[in-house]
Amino acid sequence: MIIDGKAIAQSIRKNVAQRIKENFSAENAPCLACILVGNDKASQIYVNSKKKACEECGIKSLILNVPEDVSKAELVALIEKLNADKNVSGILLQLPLPDHLRAAQNEIINTILPTKDVDCLTDLNLGKLFSGTSQIAPCTATGVMKILKSAGVSLDGKKVCVVGRSLLVGKSVAVLLQNENATVTACHSHTKNLEKEVSQADVVVVAVGKPKMITADFIKPGAVVVDVGINRTDEGLFGDVDFENVKDKCSCITPVPGGVGPLTVACLMENTLTLHMLENKISKTEKFAPKH
Ligand code: NDP
Numbered sequence: 001m002i003i004d005g006k007a008i009a010q011s012i013r014k015n016v017a018q019r020i021k022e023n024f025s026a027e028n029a030p031c032l033a034c035i036l037v038g039n040d041k042a043s044q045i046y047v048n049s050k051k052k053a054c055e056e057c058g059i060k061s062l063i064l065n066v067p068e069d070v071s072k073a074e075l076v077a078l079i080e081k082l083n084a085d086k087n088v089s090g091i092l093l094q095l096p097l098p099d100h101l102r103a104a105q106n107e108i109i110n111t112i113l114p115t116k117d118v119d120c121l122t123d124l125n126l127g128k129l130f131s132g133t134s135q136i137a138p139c140t141a142t143g144v145m146k147i148l149k150s151a152g153v154s155l156d157g158k159k160v161c162v163v164g165r166s167l168l169v170g171k172s173v174a175v176l177l178q179n180e181n182a183t184v185t186a187c188h189s190h191t192k193n194l195e196k197e198v199s200q201a202d203v204v205v206v207a208v209g210k211p212k213m214i215t216a217d218f219i220k221p222g223a224v225v226v227d228v229g230i231n232r233t234d235e236g237l238f239g240d241v242d243f244e245n246v247k248d249k250c251s252c253i254t255p256v257p258g259g260v261g262p263l264t265v266a267c268l269m270e271n272t273l274t275l276h277m278l279e280n281k282i283s284k285t286e287k288f289a290p291k292h
Pocket residue numbers: 140163164165166168169170187188189190191194207208209210228229230231260261262264
């Protein structure tokens with residue numbers, strides 16, 4: 001089975017639109033501020049798709065294009081302005097930042113007010129995620145979980161291998177998988193014999209950023225494969241999984257494009273609504289807490 005991420009994402013966006021309609025007038029609708037630093041083509045595409053999704057859901061959007069050579073102080077001043085703006089429900093800093101800001105990335109992210117940190121990347125919100133008291137989780141990690149749920153994959157007691165350990169994806173998804181009682185192996189660039197680790201898993205989640213690195217040899221017959229990777233090459237857009245050869249060996253797989261990507265955007269819409277509802281004290285959102 002090839003999992004249709006676009007269809008799952010569409011149903012999430014529809015649900016968000018419905019909840020916004022039920023709870024808010026157009027004037028009081030949530031507002032997402034996206035900060036885009038520089039002219040990175042891929043980042044521009046992502047920000048445009050976020051803007052489009054906002055329009056579809058009835059979320060107001062503010063796209064803030066900042067010059068490539070912005071200083072750390074100027075960027076922080078912009079974030080602080082958005083923190084203080086009562087009309088802004090969520091702030092997203094599109095990553096990656098240009099090279100000169102890379103070392104300060106974490107520090108800059110942590111200037112976002114945790115109540116407006118829509119991708120759940122501040123230290124406080126990640127701490128809450130790890131302790132099971134958070135009401136949001138990073139958008140891509142949430143998207144992976146929604147894909148697994150929607151494909152009817154039971155995780156309780158299953159062996160799951162996550163390849164990649166970034167805060168944005170790998171580490172966060174590993175926490176959410178453990179919340180569902182999966183036994184998680186977290187692999188990274190220092191893992192010895194990656195093929196052996198991956199081939200023991202019932203479910204494989206890959207977020208590395210290396211085109212087609214997970215080949216059919218890595219995959220246990222009948223496993224579920226979620227490919228988070230997005231790699232733009234001269235030959236086209238590829239995931240981290242060798243889709244053509246893996247698809248006949250596994251029981252279900254996400255394609256690239258059309259798999260996790262649309263879910264990331266849909267979960268961003270959901271997180272923006274959640275933060276807005278919390279701010280307006282009308283939330284009855286679930287916590288990302290362990291099920292045991
Ligand atoms: P990072 O570069 O932050 O992390 C990559 C991870 O892969 C690191 O933990 C690294 O290990 C690990 N890694 C690198 N090489 C190997 C290897 N040979 N074997 C095993 N592990 C390895 O990337 P992100 O997590 O931000 O993104 C990963 C991919 O997902 C990218 O292609 C990105 O474009 C895509 N992405 C897609 C999204 C979507 O919506 N679909 C959203 C976000 C990202 P170590 O920690 O040891 O360095």
